[in-house]
Amino acid sequence: MRIDVLTLFPKMFEGPMGESMIGKAQENGHLEINVSNFRDYSANKHQTVDDYPYGGGAGMLLKVQPIYDNLEAIKEETPASKKRIVLLDPAGTPFNQKMAEDFSQEDHLIFICGHYEGYDERIRSLVTDEVSIGDYVLTGGELGAMVMIDATVRLLPEVLGNELSAKADSHSTGLLEHPQYTRPAVFNDMEVPEVLKNGNHKLIENWQLKEALRRTWQRRPDMLEKIELTDEMKKLLEE
Ligand code: SAM
Numbered sequence: 320m321r322i323d324v325l326t327l328f329p330k331m332f333e334g335p336m337g338e339s340m341i342g343k344a345q346e347n348g349h350l351e352i353n354v355s356n357f358r359d360y361s362a363n364k365h366q367t368v369d370d371y372p373y374g375g376g377a378g379m380l381l382k383v384q385p386i387y388d389n390l391e392a393i394k395e396e397t398p399a400s401k402k403r404i405v406l407l408d409p410a411g412t413p414f415n416q417k418m419a420e421d422f423s424q425e426d427h428l429i430f431i432c433g434h435y436e437g438y439d440e441r442i443r444s445l446v447t448d449e450v451s452i453g454d455y456v457l458t459g460g461e462l463g464a465m466v467m468i469d470a471t472v473r474l475l476p477e478v479l480g481n482e483l484s485a486k487a488d489s490h491s492t493g494l495l496e497h498p499q500y501t502r503p504a505v506f507n508d509m510e511v512p513e514v515l516k517n518g519n520h521k522l523i524e525n526w527q528l529k530e531a532l533r534r535t536w537q538r539r540p541d542m543l544e545k546i547e548l549t550d551e552m553k554k555l556l557e558e
Contacts, residue, residue: 320351320425320426320472321353321397321427322353323354326354326460326461327356327432328434336352350472357385359389361385362388367382368385369382369435376436380437386431390429401426403425403429404446405428405429405448405464406450407450407460408433411451412451414450414451414453419470422471423475432463433459434458493546494535495531495538495539497530498534512526529558
């Protein structure tokens with residue numbers, strides 16, 4: 320997969336994108352991340368990228384020209400790739416696991432990180448997606464782009480060693496993940512549930528599903544409304 324990021328703050332990506340799975344995916348050649356500063360594409364001799372809003376109002380807006388030219392340069396470099404161009408914006412579609420799964424199927428993703436008061440409206444015509452990472456306002460799109468890159472890249476089959484563990488993750492199944500334990504069996508009088516130690520896979524599976532349902536029902540009942548409950552789930556919920 321190739322990922323391009325357009326930002327005014329390329330240094331923000333230097334540490335986080337070089338560590339852990341994302342760092343390894345790049346080392347192993349499964350992922351290429353290119354970060355460009357769209358200020359370098361400004362046609363203005365002072366390299367300005369922002370200007371006052373027409374009609375007045377607080378703050379400055381990002382101009383369309385530098386971002387347009389930066390995108391054109393990427394398109395020239397990668398003419399064959401089908402691109403998904405994602406604009407980071409608090410007014411975009413809320414990001415979720417399903418979107419990360421869709422993104423992980425693509426060959427080339429481009430993230431545009433905004434700043435200041437936002438964008439000249441015409442920038443929206445250059446993109447395929449407008450995405451928000453939550454109902455709050457950040458200073459810029461960089462942290463949001465990193466969140467989306469992380470959630471997407473860990474779903475690439477070559478990246479997450481055990482593919483099954485992504486499928487069982489909270490939100491992938493439509494439920495929150497069930498509680499999990501590792502050694503020791505007892506810590507400060509807190510014991511690992513007996514069922515997990517008896518080796519009966521059917522009983523363990525039932526317990527895990529029941530606990531996932533319980534946790535989802537207690538913490539995120541809204542999620543249960545979005546999935547179709549199987550007969551097995553209904554029975555477990557009634558117990
Ligand atoms: N005035 C804008 C508004 O009310 O929608 C907010 C601009 S914000 C200070 C600057 C940039 O940060 C945005 O253009 C966007 O790229 C990014 N940003 C801020 N909050 C975000 C969020 N929740 N999701 C995605 N991007 C966000």
